[in-house]
Amino acid sequence: MSTIYMDNNATTKVDPQVLDEMLPYFSELYGNPSSMHRFGGEVGGKITEARERVAKLLGCEPREIIFTACGTESDNTAIRSALNAQPGKKHIVTTRVEHPAILSLCKHLEKREGYEVTFLNVDTDGNLNLNDLKAAIRDDTAVVSVMWANNETGVIFPVEEIGAICREKGVMFHTDAVQAVGKIPMNLSEMPIDMLSLSGHKLHAPKGVGALYVRKALPFRPFMVGGHQERGRRAGTENTTGIIALGRACEIAGEHIAEENDSVKALRDKLETGLMESIADAKLNGDKEKRLPNTSNISFGYVEGEAILLMMDQLSICASSGSACTSGSLEPSHVLRAMGVPFTFAHGSIRFSLSRFNTEEEVDFIIENLPRVIENLRKISPFSAKDSGPACTPRSTE
Numbered sequence: 001m002s003t004i005y006m007d008n009n010a011t012t013k014v015d016p017q018v019l020d021e022m023l024p025y026f027s028e029l030y031g032n033p034s035s036m037h038r039f040g041g042e043v044g045g046k047i048t049e050a051r052e053r054v055a056k057l058l059g060c061e062p063r064e065i066i067f068t069a070c071g072t073e074s075d076n077t078a079i080r081s082a083l084n085a086q087p088g089k090k091h092i093v094t095t096r097v098e099h100p101a102i103l104s105l106c107k108h109l110e111k112r113e114g115y116e117v118t119f120l121n122v123d124t125d126g127n128l129n130l131n132d133l134k135a136a137i138r139d140d141t142a143v144v145s146v147m148w149a150n151n152e153t154g155v156i157f158p159v160e161e162i163g164a165i166c167r168e169k170g171v172m173f174h175t176d177a178v179q180a181v182g183k184i185p186m187n188l189s190e191m192p193i194d195m196l197s198l199s200g201h202k203l204h205a206p207k208g209v210g211a212l213y214v215r216k217a218l219p220f221r222p223f224m225v226g227g228h229q230e231r232g233r234r235a236g237t238e239n240t241t242g243i244i245a246l247g248r249a250c251e252i253a254g255e256h257i258a259e260e261n262d263s264v265k266a267l268r269d270k271l272e273t274g275l276m277e278s279i280a281d282a283k284l285n286g287d288k289e290k291r292l293p294n295t296s297n298i299s300f301g302y303v304e305g306e307a308i309l310l311m312m313d314q315l316s317i318c319a320s321s322g323s324a325c326t327s328g329s330l331e332p333s334h335v336l337r338a339m340g341v342p343f344t345f346a347h348g349s350i351r352f353s354l355s356r357f358n359t360e361e362e363v364d365f366i367i368e369n370l371p372r373v374i375e376n377l378r379k380i381s382p383f384s385a386k387d388s389g390p391a392c393t394p395r396s397t398e
């Protein structure tokens with residue numbers, strides 16, 4: 001069997017229709033959209049169309065979209081804009097389970113730039129306590145940043161309620177929706193969200209393009225300063241092919257959202273049930289219901305995730321593990337640790353993330369083969385069901 005790709009939260013395949021749309025803009029229509037001539041103007045028109053397509057998927061106005069290079073840039077721009085637009089406010093509220101694009105930035109701001117950050121805890125299902133969030137907001141809070149959906153577990157946060165709390169308290173609200181856009185229907189014109197980040201390569205556009213939604217009339221300070229591109233909000237000659245691709249990918253995602261919610265979820269559920277029923281000591285990580293339709297994070301107790309990944313790789317199955325081997329010690333993911341998943345389970349966690357390109361045969365192949373892989377690994381595992389495994393020295397990410 002050819003490669004079974006179930007690592008779509010890491011990155012996705014460029015949809016062939018997206019590729020078709022962008023290709024002419026490399027070689028035939030390569031003008032600069034800022035040029036005065038018609039050759040460049042044609043590309044400018046295509047960027048306008050892409051902006052409209054992205055806005056349509058999000059349910060906002062095209063002028064509220066700023067194109068960036070990636071989700072990380074969108075996240076950094078949003079937080080720094082909130083801080084720079086409100087110089088007297090030195091406090092940020094976020095969660096312990098954000099992607100490093102937010103988490104590392106917040107730690108950097110705390111350590112090096114004199115800001116204070118409150119990192120909210122989650123419960124064992126990965127959910128937030130909104131009373132904790134309310135209590136964390138202070139008079140000097142510049143921004144609350146809470147992801148829409150978690151990249152490791154798929155757990156969805158109640159961004160509408162969080163936004164309402166922020167609005168009531170007069171605090172800007174940013175959401176990292178890199179994993180949510182294209183998977184969850186959204187209508188930002190009716191939601192109390194001030195800023196939202198997305199990334200092209202998570203929704204079948206290429207790597208190297210992202211976008212930031214900034215609600216109209218929200219004070220904004222650019223991160224990249226230079227030319228007048230993006231109405232002075234993000235300098236630098238546009239990644240025209242990437243932007244055109246992102247526009248088409250958003251258009252297609254809009255057409256596929258219902259299908260992803262049904263057929264992708266059906267495949268995901270079949271995979272999940274099949275594995276959980278046939279493998280002992282398997283545990284689902286994250287809220288079973290409030291979850292992205294494509295994501296399943298399962299811990300296989302008493303075996304190392306990286307070993308599972310290597311064995312799956314032999315079978316041409318691509319997925320991710322919730323632990324990373326750093327300097328010889330296995331470090332479980334900060335998300336699973338925040339959820340209090342025991343080490344012997346956190347070590348053995350595997351994230352399967354599907355897309356509309358996966359098939360039932362692929363799911364059947366995994367259900368047929370993975371139980372044997374886990375069984376063989378458990379025979380040689382240093383962990384055992386009786387002890388808690390070798391001492392693990394987690395390095396704090398806080």
Ligand code: PLP
Nearest residue numbers: 070071072099101151178179199
């Ligand atoms: N935020 C989340 C939730 C993500 O999953 C990712 C990528 O994995 C990012 C931000 C960063 O996006 P990019 O890779 O486009 O910088």
